[in-house]
Amino acid sequence: MKSLRKHWQFYLLIIPAVLYFIIFKYIPMLGSIIAFKDYNVVQGIWGSPWVGLKYFKLFFDNPAAWDLIKNTLFISFYGIVACFPLPIILALALNEIRQGRFKKFVQIVTYAPYFISTVVLVSMIIVLTSPRLGIFNHMLEAIGLPSINFMGDPGLFSSIYVWSDVWQFTGYSAVIYLAALSGIDTSLYEAAKIDGASRLQKIIHIDLPGIMPAITIILILTVGNIMGVGFEKIFLMQNPLNLETSEVLSTYVYKMGLLNANYSFAGAIGLFNSVVNLILLVMANIFAKRISGNSLW
Amino acid sequence: MAKPMSIKESFGDKVFLAMVYTFLISVVIVVLYPLIYIVSSSLSSPLAVSSGKVWLWPVDFSLAGYKAIFNNSEVLVGYANSLFYTFFGTIISVTLTVMFAYPLSRKSFYGRNFLMIFILFTMLFSGGLIPEYLVVKHLHMLDTRWALIIPKAIAVWQVIIAVTFFRTSIPDEIVEASEMDGCSDLRFLWSVVLPLSKPIIAVLVLMYAIFQWNSYFDAMIYLKSEALYPLQVVLRNILILNTTSSATMDAQKLMEMNQVADLMKYSLIVVASLPVLIIYPFVQRHFMKGVLIGSVKG
Known part of the structure; x- marks a missing residue:
């Protein structure tokens, strides 16, 4: 109590931020009950009648629902498998070479794509893979192969999505591992040197165990976001030709909810999405705690 | 070595x-x-x-x-709008983040653990697109510049970074000493903490500014008037949808x-x-x- 009175100014300072979180984070959370109601504009979220699981049933009875879930999970798992190991390998490789210009250069270059906006990145993909103009098709032509309409091929969508992610984020993700590597006790390396360990042995027996906690934490966070595959990028990459593999839950929520004004239906799918994410995150955390002793909480 | x-x-x-x-x-x-x-x-x-x-x-x-x-007026308008959103958005975001993060970093602030959980939970679970959209709609922010500046004003990650910085680089001992001298919390924040926090403020400014400059999604869902479009939306229209009016x-x-x-x-x-x-x-x-x-x- 004494501290309350003494530090009243602290409470004054946090008012705007607390209001912000209540209005823009917690009210929408409460607002997700819209999924169990028949929302209409006149009665608003609170006044609209309850309909129970109607919209969830509507969604899951539709065979297209399973295609959406399948697409979402496939792109996510593909993304994890492709995007997860490379930053670790890059960090380990950078850690092997001496501090100097080359190391700095590699870091600056690999880190740069992180700053490119999603719109620009997708524009780059479209321009570079364009059947008429794109460098990829010029390359194919140069070696005598027929050109490919990359963005119009549903079979290629996930690969383009995932590998452009690898291109954009590998350097950025490596930073955390590099930091973890720099925190490893140097006496371990000296001991290994005296024992005649090779560079590869040092990586396997010192570096990897040293960054294991960082790897676990990042894996948990990644798993916790499986259902939330990068909506913004997928949405921009979609076109009528690739829609059968590129439609995921979040893009469907946007189209149903905001374009077709089916607020309750879209709200139900969105809620399903958030709940699955939360469950996955909690499970990944429990699992990691059991196995490695590292966890988020 | x-x-x-x-x-x-x-x-x-x-x-x-x-x-x-x-x-x-x-x-x-x-x-x-x-x-x-x-x-x-x-x-x-x-x-x-x-x-x-x-x-x-x-x-x-x-x-x-x-x-x-340079002959395309949409691009020029978009560029100007993006500069506007980035400039004012960043000022608001950084101010709110610092005001929130500093009390959270102090041991003498009763309730900081609760508030930490309060904000971390929003990272785990979100209401989702539809309820968030309806909130912005009810606040009559649709198709106004506010819609791009306010709803994403504070990022939890940035708050955590600022809290960690304040806690480690401005030790509680200095704060206690200044309290002895009768320095109020606000005054201390203004004349001691801020001058010492230039590195973290630079980090926050850059993170928020780049986020604001690069984002398109909020503009796409909240804005209808072309005169308000930020550059990224204009780019999407020209580069991805291939449409120019x-x-x-x-x-x-x-x-x-x-x-x-x-x-x-x-x-x-x-x-x-x-x-x-x-x-x-x-x-x-x-x-x-x-x-x-x-x-x-x-």
């Missing part, structure tokens, strides 16, 4: 190191090539680009693509104009990324610092 070179590298280690260098060089090439290609294309002549003559360096140097941009095609010059339109795509990509590219070398160091401060806690 001095490098003890007494033990010579074995043959196996030399081969391994050569592989490491090969790997790193190929990574650099893969990352750098598309970027160089785009810049080179943007500086080539329309004909060279559409006939696929550009491979690495500009062919028939020309600024036609850039000239086309100001396209008045002269039948005779159709071919040539198509070529210029193709070329303009490359120039647009460059121009849109320019502000970020200019500050990038400066940003990169600070960004890394931010990531590292955050990961200490996370």
Whole structure:
């Protein structure tokens, strides 16, 4: 109590931020009950009648629902498998070479794509893979192969999505591992040197165990976001030709909810999405705690 | 630390190191090539680009693509809007973040653990797109500039970074000492904490500014008037949807104009990324610092 009175100014300072979180984070959370109601504009979220699981049933009875879930999970798992190991390998490789210009250069270059906006990145993909103009098709032509309409091929969508992610984020993700590597006790390396360990042995027996906690934490966070595959990028990459593999839950929520004004239906799918994410995150955390002793909480 | 070179590298280690260098060089090439290609294309002549003559360096140097941009009013308006959103959005975001993070970093602040959980929970679970949209709608922010500045004003991650910084670099002992001298919390924040916090403020400014400059989604769902569109939305219309409202095609010059339109795509990509590219070398160091401060806690 004494501290309350003494530090009243602290409470004054946090008012705007607390209001912000209540209005823009917690009210929408409460607002997700819209999924169990028949929302209409006149009665608003609170006044609209309850309909129970109607919209969830509507969604899951539709065979297209399973295609959406399948697409979402496939792109996510593909993304994890492709995007997860490379930053670790890059960090380990950078850690092997001496501090100097080359190391700095590699870091600056690999880190740069992180700053490119999603719109620009997708524009780059479209321009570079364009059947008429794109460098990829010029390359194919140069070696005598027929050109490919990359963005119009549903079979290629996930690969383009995932590998452009690898291109954009590998350097950025490596930073955390590099930091973890720099925190490893140097006496371990000296001991290994005296024992005649090779560079590869040092990586396997010192570096990897040293960054294991960082790897676990990042894996948990990644798993916790499986259902939330990068909506913004997928949405921009979609076109009528690739829609059968590129439609995921979040893009469907946007189209149903905001374009077709089916607020309750879209709200139900969105809620399903958030709940699955939360469950996955909690499970990944429990699992990691059991196995490695590292966890988020 | 001095490098003890007494033990010579074995043959196996030399081969391994050569592989490491090969790997790193190929990574650099893969990352750098598309970027160089785009810049080179943007500086080539329309004909060279559409006939696929550009491979690495500009062919028939020309600024036609850039000239086309400066004749496009949508792009110019978008650029101005983006500067506006980035400038004011960043000021609001950084101010709110610092005001929130400083009390959270103090032991004497009763309730900080609760508030920490209060904000961390929003990282785990969110209401989702539809309820968030309805909130903005009920606040009558749709189709106003506020819609791009307020709903995403505070990022939890940035708060965590700031809290960690304040806690580690402004120890509670100094605060207690200043309290003895009768210095109020607000005064202390203003005249002691802020001057000591330039590095973290730089990190916050850069993170929020780049986020704001690069974002398109909120603008797409909340804005209807073209006059309010930020650059990223204009880019999406031109580059991804291939629509420009100001396209008045002269039948005779159709071919040539198509070529210029193709070329303009490359120039647009460059121009849109320019502000970020200019500050990038400066940003990169600070960004890394931010990531590292955050990961200490996370």
